[in-house]
Amino acid sequence: MSKLVYLQEVVTLSLDRQRCMGCTMCVIVCPQAVFSMVDGRAKIASRDHCMECGACAKNCPVEAISVKAGVGCAEAVLNRMLGRKSGSCCCLLEDEEGSLPGPEVGGRGGCC
Amino acid sequence: MVGALDTVIGVVPVVSAFLSATDRWQSLKVRLGFGRMNYQLDPGLYAVGAPDAKAQALVTANYKLSFDSLRPHLAGRDLWLLVLDTNGVNVWCAAGKGAFGTDELVTRLRSSGLEQLLAHRQLILPQLAGPGIAAHLLPKLTGFSVRYGPILAVDLPVYLDAHCQATAAMRLKKFPFSERALLSPLELLLALKGSLPFFILLVLLFGFAPGNGYQQNVIAHALAGLFPYGAGVLAGTVLTPLLLPYLPGRAFAVKGAVAGLVVAVGLLFFSLPQHWLQNSGGLLLIVVLSSYWGMKFTGASTYTSLSGVKKEMRYAVPLQIAGGLVGLGCWLAACFF
DSSP: OTTOOOOSSOOOOEEOTTTOOOOOHHHHHOTTOOEEEETTEEEESOGGGOOOOOHHHHTOTTOOEEOOOOOOOHHHHHHHHTTOSOOSSSOOOOOTTOOOOOTTTSOOOOOO | OOEEEEETTEEEEEOOSSOOHHHHHHHHHHHTTTTGGGOBOOOEEEEESOOOTTSOEEEEESBHHHHHHHGGGGTTOOEEEEEEOOTTOOHHHHHHHTSSSHHHHHHHHHHHOHHHHOSSOEEEEOGGGTTTOOGGGHHHHHSOEEEEOOSSGGGHHHHHHTTSOOOTGGGSOOOOHHHHHHHHHHHHHHHHHHHHHHHHHHHHHHTTSSSSOHHHHHHHHHHHHHHHHHHHHHIIIIIHHHHGGGSSSSSHHHHHHHHHHHHHHHHHTSOOOSOHHHHHHHHHHHHHHHHHHHHHGGGTSSSOOHHHHHHHHHHHHHHHHHHHHHHHHHHHHHTTO
């Protein structure tokens, strides 16, 4: 599956290694094996595999990881550009402030 | 539902670890897009087998398709299943939207009565719940600790037997041919549903082009247009997903365009009936349509980032619009020769 890598050098993921306390949660939750442990601290090993799902940042107890989480879905981006409130998909983007759309407007679907 | 378990908190429904013919038929329908948005089960507590206070507790979403993909791998075990209210959305999407979130987990843990049934204080969550759950907050909020299980339910038996240890392979989301093939029919149906009205509208407009009478024109353009339209949709929603790792380029719009190009070049080996200008326009439209729907497959894919999708759309969408206009322009111009 090494062939399936998305665009290079685009993701918003960053890790403050100084803050890391080595709990390994990011290694556990990341579905793309982006992190590895080096000298007892997490390290971003394969940055371009990151899909910005946000699981690592959400599960980091010391907030050493930051990422602008979102769903990599063209339909969602189109819906947002066209100002649509719902699509054929579960696809709606968060507001820029990061607030989630309520279940009545987004959230329903199963495409992804 | 195959029975009921009497417990100190009342009756807990027992579910089978085997899927019935009805379950399978409904899954097939949902995969093809019928009733997909409302395929839910009631949130709350369920039992598999005859769990006791020491039995493990698994957490999942109230999307019936998620629930049914979990059940068959629990055969012969005694487990508690805590189903969260995700509005009928699968675990990963619901976690991304926050519906499969820390708040819902805390609330459901209390309201279901599971707390009172367990002697231990550990919950097993699917790994893909990660984007919604802050595992480190759970002990403070509930006294429970969270363990992330494997990504796929099929790995659960090995995980459970290994005292909740997942291998690195279980933690990696793959996107194999079988999964892409499963998603493709829905892509195709949604694409047709969204685009058929435009196709019909265009054909009706082309009826006004010079040539024969309106009716004959409409029929001629409908038949001729069906080729590039059908080929473009199929290349984008079937060929692109199936050949995804083998198509060159990283951007899905590029992969889609290549798939469309392959189909267009393939069609050149057949004698195309129309004027050369119309044929060129048609072939260009195949590439454009395939690129567009290929790009849309980012939503179903399991490894695309929002930053990446935005980046590819910045150059792909204007090119697709320009290509579409040129293609239609050629088609229209050919009517005047």
